[in-house]
Amino acid sequence: MEFLKRLRSFRRTEFWLLAIAMILFASGYLQVIFESQRQQVTSVPDVGRVLGFLWPSVLPFFLFLGISIWMSIRKIQADQILLPLVALLTGLGLMMIARLEPDLVTLYGADFDNVDTKQTLWVTIGLIILMLMLFVPWDQIFIRLVNSSLMDWLEHYRYAWLTLGLSLVAATFIFGVDPNNSGVKVWFDFGFFLFQPSELLKIILVIFLASYLDNHRAVVASGYRVGPLTLPPLPYLIPLVGMWGLAMGIIIFQRDLGAALLLFGVFLAMLYVAIGRVWYVGAGIVAFIIGAVAMYHADRFGLDSVANIVRLRVGIWLDPWATAQGTGYQIVQASYALASGGIFGAGLGRGIPAIVSAVHTDFIYTAIGEELGLAGTLAVLIAYLMLIFRGFHIAVNIPGRFQGFEQLLAVGLTSILAIQTFVIIGGNLQLIPLTGITLPFISYGGSSIIINFLIIGLLMRLSAGRETA
Amino acid sequence: MRTTLRVIAGLIAVTLIIYGMFQPVEQYTIWLICLWAAAPLIAFVIAMGQPLLPRGVTRSLNSLGLFLVVLFLVVSLQLLRQQVIQAQAIYDRTQIDPDSGQITTNVRPVLESQRVVRGSIYDRNGLPIVSTTLVEGGFALRTYPVIDELGLDPAAFGNIVGFFSTRYGQSGLEASYGEFLSGERGNALRRIEDSLLGRPQVGNDLYLTIDARLQAQAYALLGGRRGSVVVLEPVTGEVLAMASSPSFDPRGLSFNYRSDNWNAENERIAVFWAQINGEGAGQPLLNRPTQGQYPPGSTFKTLTAIAALENADVANPNQITCPNELPTETGAPPVVNAVQNLASLTGSNPNLERVYSFSCNTAFAQYALRLGPERLETQAARLDFFRPEDAPGVYSGFPDLATTPSRLYVQPGFLNRPAALADTGYGQGQLLVTPLQMAMITAAIANDGKLMQPYLVQRVVQPDDSVLAERGPVVIRQAMSPTTAAIMRENMRAVGQYGFGRVVSDFVPGVVVGGKSGTGEHVPGAVPHAWFIAIAPVENPRYAVAVMLESGGEGSSVGATLAGQVLAAALALEG
Helix, strand or coil: CHHHHHHHCCCHHHHHHHHHHHHHHHHHHHHHHHHHHHHCCCCCCCHHHHHHHHHHHHHHHHHHHHHHHHHHHHCCCCCCCHHHHHHHHHHHHHHHHHHHHHHHHHHHCHHHCCHHHHHHHHHHHHHHHHHHHHHCCHHHHHHHHHCCCHHHHHHHCHHHHHHHHHHHHHHHHHHCECCCCCCCCCEEECCCCEECHHHHHHHHHHHHHHHHHHHCCCCCCCCEEECCEEECCHHHHHHHHHHHHHHHHHHHHHCCHHHHHHHHHHHHHHHHHHHCCHHHHHHHHHHHHHHHHHHHCHHHHCCHHHHHHHHHHHHHHHCHHHHCCCCCHHHHHHHHHHHHHCCCCCCCCCCCHHHCCCCCCCCHHHHHHHHHHHHHHHHHHHHHHHHHHHHHHHHHCCCCCCCHHHHHHHHHHHHHHHHHHHHHHHHHCCCCCCCCCCCCCCCCCHHHHHHHHHHHHHHHHHHHCCCCC | CHHHHHHHHHHHHHHHHHHHHCCCCCCHHHHHHHHHHHHHHHHHHHHHCCCCCCCCHHHHHHHHHHHHHHHHHHHHHHHHHHHHHCHHHHHCCCEECCCCCCEECCCHHHHHHCCCECCCEECCCCCEEEEEEEECCCEEEEECHHHHCCCCCHHHHHHHHCCEECCCEECHHHHHCHHHHHCCCCCHHHHHHHHHHCCCCECCEEEECCCHHHHHHHHHHHCCCCEEEEEECCCCCEEEEEEEECCCCHHHHCCCCCCCCHHHHHHHHHHHHHHHHCCCCCCCCCCHHHHCCECCHHHHHHHHHHHHHHCHHHHCCCCCCCCCEECCCCCCCCEECCCCCCHHHHCCCCCHHHHHHCCCHHHHHHHHHHHHHHHHHHHHHHCCEECCCCCCCCCCCCCCCCCCCEECCCCCCHHHCHHHHHHHHCCCCCCEECHHHHHHHHHHHHCCCEEECCECEEEEECCCCCEEEECCCCEEEECCCHHHHHHHHHHHHHHHHCCCCCHHHHCCCCCCCEEEEEEECCCCCCCCEEEEEEEECCCCCCEEEEEEECCCCCHHHHHHHHHHHHHHHHHHHHC
């Protein structure tokens, strides 16, 4: 009887989806190994070499399976689709990075030795964070310590989060470093680890906004009349102006267009879901466009460097061929890579995607396009869409009584993934100006991987409802 | 109302996307505008199809989801354009920076071509000239078994097979038959199979009409002198030999992937390239038989004679004199013969055979004046000698290799002056012809007046030994009557027996050879170009030969000697 009860709580959907993803990547890895062996001069495939190549990337998969089984045992009712989707995208990233590593080393030097092993380390850390979020009884701990559940605690201290977020921004101005000469100082150097605070800022701002907007949800949209204009009521006007100011500030002082676009986009999505008025969102978009146009002409206000970077990005977007050997190089090479992929791609290990610089971070989508073709790029898009819609599904189906904060939090966290995905893929594909952010779960990078797993951890926790002590 | 609006919006969106997607890749901004203009229309179409939910979180999330779906749809459309619709145009896009001269191009085709097992090239007897060997690392090395297996000089074949370099491109048949050799044309199924199974792409083999041994001997007989030898099979138009000197060794540009030091290999090829393109190298990359343009000298009297025979009523070919001087028009120097008192050789009452065999300039000037410009031009056109206004950019009669059209004159209206007409009649004037074209006239005479298309490649054979393409004789046109051709063969026999050029017969005892010498004046005072055209045996010609030596001297001695040696080589190989 006990066994049958266990069986009923077995997370069958999740487990089998994970198993399918594992089979997919097992064959993918075999292909990568086969190709790398084929191109070796002495093609004697020995088991030791193959295992040495394989084991680091395989490890996270067992952790995924382990988490699923442990959740079955602990009877955690979290969403069963999120984890397989994340495994799929993370696995694809690990596989692509494993495939790119030898090419990166050949083309760009020994700095890229072990990128795959490092990525495995980040994914493992991310999974540990996920486990901590799922299996530690946080609600009980928080009730004992501060007499409120985790979510209540997050909701309650919103101005603390705001302060923390703003101080993070401020700290990057002071302590920020620019390790890879990208022209933007948006990293903290912890010696052993470079951390991008804007990654953490995303989550902190989402928590603050979820709490703030939920708290002011009840405000009747009456508004103030200023001459012929009707302004939104003050509780909405303040964050609108504040977030706009923050986005513009990030552009002016950090030259980080991607982060500005992401933060403002997430804010507009949450604002819209909270109060359901297209008008405010439209006003926000118009304000952002006005701001961006002003940036383009910022030299008139004495901000020459801001104008230069904005014009450079727009120039590369509209005509990368004008500077095909200089600033437009990446986009031109990316277009060659995508075009060479065709419908089914060159096959894993059979293209030369590493010609595009930063192919393992910002441009990993073009590597997928070259080697897996349109079939691969569309599959990845669909996987992201499913992830996003699962996030929204979680938002409207949070167990228990209606919880506005949790709902907005889920929407905000999902929007981070959605907008970030669009901004980087759109940049890669020359749909919008290119900004250097990562493709969630697939791109190489510690901060990004860890924060994305944190987001998934929060979403899964939200989907599981509050712990019943 | 809603439905109508939806349909209209949908149609506009689809139109915009199709219009934008098929814009040339250079017009990227137009596509971008079309795509982003279509996006809100698509959103409208989808939104109108959904039931209106009550205001609330579900409705907001629906709209937000719709917004994201449209964004991802825009991404998908862009992917469709970049990876499928415009993929080939983007893949092939090349740009040369006007300021720095830097070339931006896709490196993939070059890297792929290093691994394509290009087809082999064989001579008419199946002897291998060019082949491909796969070396370690999957690289395809272009090899020249003509040297290793047959001991023949690869340079003799440089002008025909051309070079294959991933850095400097291709020439010769490697270029003109590139798609066959690389396998891009033909065996489509097999190519898909190869690419799916990760096997190297394998190309098709070429079987040529040339005889490798004759080609090597013809090149050797040129002995480093600048010039051409063309040997045609008159009845079919098959090219038996086409030598150009100086030539180049195609191995010099073939990257040796077996080398331990690839940088040294690149350096070696770069040095070789600079050397063959350098001044003083004598333009070895020029295929003189098809691209060299020279005044044909007295060999052109053949064409004037044909015109006179075809228009016997006005030209009266056998009513002719051979004075020492022939005045043409006031102010112009008179036409003179190359040899004084030629009439003593042609006889007191000469005919066409006598003036042809002793190459009497004044006689042929008279023929030309009797014919007038139009008749001469008409006959020239039948033999594909073009007026400047008719000359194509590339001569289409010999598509296997890049060929320059031969021209009767250069300035439009040139022949309207009697002096110019007279000069053209005996082979000076503004004539610029290729050795191949002279060989073609010769072959037409041997072939009862039918001008044949020359060809080099007789078969393209797929890796599975099936024939992909095959060529046979193609008649361009009947360029003269069979009677005229028969008379011309007799005239040429006279040259070989007693005329200027009888030297040619010394090399082929027992075979009756017909010919015509030519000495082309090109720069006043310089050594003239030596020409000789020949057919053998006259009764039933198996060979039509044209030889040409730049600044080689007298056609009747230097030219006839070379033609005789070439014919001797060809006849000796028959056994």
